[in-house]
Amino acid sequence: MTRDWNFDEEVDRSQTASMKWEPEVLSRVFGDGRDTLLPLWVADMDFNCHPAIRKAMEKRLAHQIYGYSLKDPAYLPSLISWYRRRHQWEIQVPWVLTTPGVVPAVNYIIQRFSQPGDKVLIQTPVYYPFARSILNNGRQVADNPLKIEDVHFRMDFNDLAEKVKDPRVKLAILCSPHNPVGRVWTREELDTFGRICIDNQVLVIADEIHCDLVMPGFKHLCFAAISEAFAHHSITCLAASKTFNLAGLHQSSIIVPDPVLRRELHAQLENLGFGNADGGTLFGAVAAAAAYNEAEPWLEDLILYLHANFTYLKTFLETELPGVFVYELQGTYLAWVDFNGLGLAEQDRIRLLEEQAGVGLDHGAWFGDNGKGFERFNIACPRSILARAAEAIVTAFK
Numbered sequence: 001m002t003r004d005w006n007f008d009e010e011v012d013r014s015q016t017a018s019m020k021w022e023p024e025v026l027s028r029v030f031g032d033g034r035d036t037l038l039p040l041w042v043a044d045m046d047f048n049c050h051p052a053i054r055k056a057m058e059k060r061l062a063h064q065i066y067g068y069s070l071k072d073p074a075y076l077p078s079l080i081s082w083y084r085r086r087h088q089w090e091i092q093v094p095w096v097l098t099t100p101g102v103v104p105a106v107n108y109i110i111q112r113f114s115q116p117g118d119k120v121l122i123q124t125p126v127y128y129p130f131a132r133s134i135l136n137n138g139r140q141v142a143d144n145p146l147k148i149e150d151v152h153f154r155m156d157f158n159d160l161a162e163k164v165k166d167p168r169v170k171l172a173i174l175c176s177p178h179n180p181v182g183r184v185w186t187r188e189e190l191d192t193f194g195r196i197c198i199d200n201q202v203l204v205i206a207d208e209i210h211c212d213l214v215m216p217g218f219k220h221l222c223f224a225a226i227s228e229a230f231a232h233h234s235i236t237c238l239a240a241s242k243t244f245n246l247a248g249l250h251q252s253s254i255i256v257p258d259p260v261l262r263r264e265l266h267a268q269l270e271n272l273g274f275g276n277a278d279g280g281t282l283f284g285a286v287a288a289a290a291a292y293n294e295a296e297p298w299l300e301d302l303i304l305y306l307h308a309n310f311t312y313l314k315t316f317l318e319t320e321l322p323g324v325f326v327y328e329l330q331g332t333y334l335a336w337v338d339f340n341g342l343g344l345a346e347q348d349r350i351r352l353l354e355e356q357a358g359v360g361l362d363h364g365a366w367f368g369d370n371g372k373g374f375e376r377f378n379i380a381c382p383r384s385i386l387a388r389a390a391e392a393i394v395t396a397f398k
């Protein structure tokens with residue numbers, strides 16, 4: 001088949017209300033005068049999606065009535081087939097609930113399965129909407145910080161075992177693969193994490209939104225597919241949105257193998273006003289089905305492109321800026337870069353990045369105190385854009 005995509009193409013995203021590129025958002029997030037930063041922050045990709053996705057949406061669009069709709073009939077079979085062939089996980093149709101995003105799902109789960117004042121465990125530095133969701137719902141964060149050993153981030157199981165002894169810890173969010181540190185957790189790590197949580201009656205929220213974005217040589221394991229016990233003590237959040245660049249379509253699949261947990265979450269979705277507990281969208285389901293059914297070759301090429309982007313960034317930054325260290329990217333398209341070796345104060349580094357280099361990155365401190373001195377680079381863009389950003393940074397820091 002013809003490979004009808006070109007990841008080198010720079011697509012103009014101005015005038016599309018892109019959160020990542022919109023000047024108004026950039027100045028709100030990074031500060032006045034910073035509305036022209038080259039944005040390598042929000043986790044979406046500057047690549048056109050697979051043509052089959054657009055075709056499927058155009059076909060549905062042509063009908064001109066967009067009334068209340070059931071899930072597109074192709075959606076569930078496509079999802080199930082994808083997880084069977086890509087992840088060897090046999091998802092059953094009744095297990096799947098839909099929400100308008102993974103972050104909304106995390107909020108609904110927190111609301112239903114904990115009480116105000118309870119604690120939810122996270123592993124910092126981690127995707128910051130987790131802490132925000134916990135705190136916004138009047139719960140407390142129980143932090144089980146990751147540790148660095150042999151230049152790899154690892155879970156601290158001794159600390160985890162201590163933290164979950166607190167009976168107020170009701171939920172633990174597993175970020176797998178981990179954003180921002182880029183780890184793809186091994187079977188042993190997932191086994192130990194799961195056992196400690198289950199032994200302490202802590203329900204696991206497995207956020208596996210990045211599960212398809214895994215670099216060559218690594219293999220993602222779905223937490224719930226590891227054992228029956230894990231399946232019955234977890235809720236897994238999945239979506240085609242990261243994998244295929246569809247985040248604006250607001251469709252995620254929440255997998256709840258346990259019937260009691262499922263009834264509870266279903267009730268929560270109904271309480272929130274999702275008719276028939278379907279919190280997905282008409283076009284989100286159409287696009288996801290086309291993606292799962294037809295876009296696999298695009299994804300295979302994408303992963304190689306991202307891997308080459310990462311290799312370029314690591315080599316360039318570490319060569320040109322001695323003291324900077326780029327952690328191995330095992331999964332996600334987010335590179336986690338340690339600038340601590342340069343010995344700069346937080347504000348001085350940020351000023352050089354934004355005022356001198358003109359680049360907008362997710363600052364490490366957003367992900368937790370232990371992220372200070374780090375920056376997260378979204379490398380899902382044409383190489384030319386990544387190189388422009390990296391070269392500007394090197395010039396600024398030299």
Ligand SMILES: Cc1ncc(COP(=O)(O)O)c(C=O)c1O
Pocket residue numbers: 043100101102103104127175179207209210239241247252
């Ligand atoms: C770990 C993780 N979970 C969830 C999301 C966002 O999910 P959604 O857009 O479906 O709310 C992201 C986006 O970057 C993410 O990295």
